[in-house]
Amino acid sequence: MNYRKAARREALAGYLLIAPAVGLFIVIGLFTVLFSIVLSFFSLPQGQLIWNAKFVGLDNFKDFLSGGNYILSGFFRQAIVNNLWIAFAMVVIVIPLALIIAVLLEKATRGVRLFRTIFLLPMVTSSVAIYYVWQGLYDPTGSINQLLASIGLDSWIAKNGWIGEMHTALPAIIVTIVWGALPHSLILYFAGLQAVDTHLYEAADIDGANAWQKLVRITWPVLKPITVIVMIMNLNVALQVFDQIWVMTKGGPAGATQVVNVLVYQQAFFQDGNMGVANAMGWTMFMLTFILSLISLKLFGDKKGEESH
Amino acid sequence: MTKAKTGALYGLLLLWSFLCLYPLLWMVGASLKAPMDVMSTFSLFPQGKWHWETYAEVWNRLNFFSYFWNSVIVTLSTLIGINVLYSMAAFAFAKLRFPGNNALFVLFLGMMFVPGITVMVPLYLTENYLGILNTYIGLILPSINGAAPMAIFLFRNYFRSIPHELFESAKMEGAGIMRTLLQIYLPLSVPILATLTAINFLGSWNSLILPMVILSDQSLFTLPIGVMLLDSGVFRQWNVLMAGALISIVPILLCFGFLQKYYIKGLSAGAVKA
Numbered sequence: 001m002n003y004r005k006a007a008r009r010e011a012l013a014g015y016l017l018i019a020p021a022v023g024l025f026i027v028i029g030l031f032t033v034l035f036s037i038v039l040s041f042f043s044l045p046q047g048q049l050i051w052n053a054k055f056v057g058l059d060n061f062k063d064f065l066s067g068g069n070y071i072l073s074g075f076f077r078q079a080i081v082n083n084l085w086i087a088f089a090m091v092v093i094v095i096p097l098a099l100i101i102a103v104l105l106e107k108a109t110r111g112v113r114l115f116r117t118i119f120l121l122p123m124v125t126s127s128v129a130i131y132y133v134w135q136g137l138y139d140p141t142g143s144i145n146q147l148l149a150s151i152g153l154d155s156w157i158a159k160n161g162w163i164g165e166m167h168t169a170l171p172a173i174i175v176t177i178v179w180g181a182l183p184h185s186l187i188l189y190f191a192g193l194q195a196v197d198t199h200l201y202e203a204a205d206i207d208g209a210n211a212w213q214k215l216v217r218i219t220w221p222v223l224k225p226i227t228v229i230v231m232i233m234n235l236n237v238a239l240q241v242f243d244q245i246w247v248m249t250k251g252g253p254a255g256a257t258q259v260v261n262v263l264v265y266q267q268a269f270f271q272d273g274n275m276g277v278a279n280a281m282g283w284t285m286f287m288l289t290f291i292l293s294l295i296s297l298k299l300f301g302d303k304k305g306e307e308s309h
Numbered sequence: 310m311t312k313a314k315t316g317a318l319y320g321l322l323l324l325w326s327f328l329c330l331y332p333l334l335w336m337v338g339a340s341l342k343a344p345m346d347v348m349s350t351f352s353l354f355p356q357g358k359w360h361w362e363t364y365a366e367v368w369n370r371l372n373f374f375s376y377f378w379n380s381v382i383v384t385l386s387t388l389i390g391i392n393v394l395y396s397m398a399a400f401a402f403a404k405l406r407f408p409g410n411n412a413l414f415v416l417f418l419g420m421m422f423v424p425g426i427t428v429m430v431p432l433y434l435t436e437n438y439l440g441i442l443n444t445y446i447g448l449i450l451p452s453i454n455g456a457a458p459m460a461i462f463l464f465r466n467y468f469r470s471i472p473h474e475l476f477e478s479a480k481m482e483g484a485g486i487m488r489t490l491l492q493i494y495l496p497l498s499v500p501i502l503a504t505l506t507a508i509n510f511l512g513s514w515n516s517l518i519l520p521m522v523i524l525s526d527q528s529l530f531t532l533p534i535g536v537m538l539l540d541s542g543v544f545r546q547w548n549v550l551m552a553g554a555l556i557s558i559v560p561i562l563l564c565f566g567f568l569q570k571y572y573i574k575g576l577s578a579g580a581v582k583a
Binding site: 007010011012013014015017018020021022024025027028029030031032033035036039050101104105107108111115117118119120122124125126127128130132133134136137139141142143147150179184188191240242243246247261264265268269275278279282283285286289290 | 490518547553
């Protein structure tokens, strides 16, 4: 048998099979990513042709990071603070709430499948359609204000609507994001809890372990790696948020809900924007997301040998 | 558990169910009310006449028929593209030896870290240059490519979990590589096909930024943009907006209903790759 010929035929078949995927990847994936990185160092005002791009070094980054463009820097600072608030809220609200609901669901004996289906609906339906519903609920005469009025909490009513007032707009947007993002974390925790070996609890009972010891020794080791994933996932959602803001507030009122991705989109496709600055902003945000994810990994990630103690 | 504890448990689960369902019920109720009643009555459903005719208006006069079919065409093509392209590529990565196999596989996986909005500008410029801006193809190709990391990862792992003897015996019988993939491996991979279909159906159907950037011709618009167009008047007609919104999520609910098991699998798989 001719092994070299067979090996060559196998390699050829391999290349033919990956050719369509790789071709698409090179044109749509790799090329645009490299193009985007390069563009971050060029100035290309919106509406100009690509060959009018001018190399400006790090000026794009200076524009929005260190006051090179005073107005844009202000917008960017406001946007990144809002992104970080959303990220903070996602972590401190979604993680405990998802865990609590997952524990409750795991304790239930009847209707578990139905509950699980209902609990997933916010994530499945999160789309332009649902963001308009939330706009309706937050409306000056919407359900939330009507409910507050009907139980006598008139002083709590947001007169311009919950997304129409400076101090309530961001919390209201966060509620919408949490509502849509929570199911993913919930499902992961639920799957984790189901995977805990119940024999371990029985064995612990025989050994006389108390509830706290069982939680720390049996349940937490399973939930810890899930918590890392959940944390990174939610950070990602918070720092890359766009759809909710675009549909509900477009960053308003007066920038109260402005986020970086909306700013990127406006810089890229609106008049007076600069496509180079848009790319520089996008990659800055990417770096921030990446660093925060690494920090979460370091803080909660499994350290080798820790279990042996 | 004591009775009181059981009661509290189900009470809390029902409360959370209510919070999950309320916005959806509000959507249905608002779409059936008279325009003036949506914001002025607290009751979830119309107290007088149920205005079904709003749906006909949205579907016919407000072009939802066309948006709906655009969404169907784009989503189905995306799903077919994902399953065909990446089952082939993953089969090569999993089963065939060729120089660069691992490096290319890792490069594909690395793409999942790329932030979507950032590459919109070069994507727009590239598509403009290729002449596929403002076409179905211009929308479908990036959607397919975006699913590559997860699809290749899932298919490759699954193909590797199938005993290698199967591959060897197919070879002995004289089956070519394509036939081995199509007649032996793909029929065994239905769970992966279903998982990718469920996850990417929702992703593609709900996608907003990509069609916003790529499409400018209203006759090509997909449903999410169609819903946003309903809001473009000076005076917002909540009943019309909610009828359009409901039309846009019915296919999602159907897909979720049929493929829930696989969707949940996909959620876990998607998390592991993150």
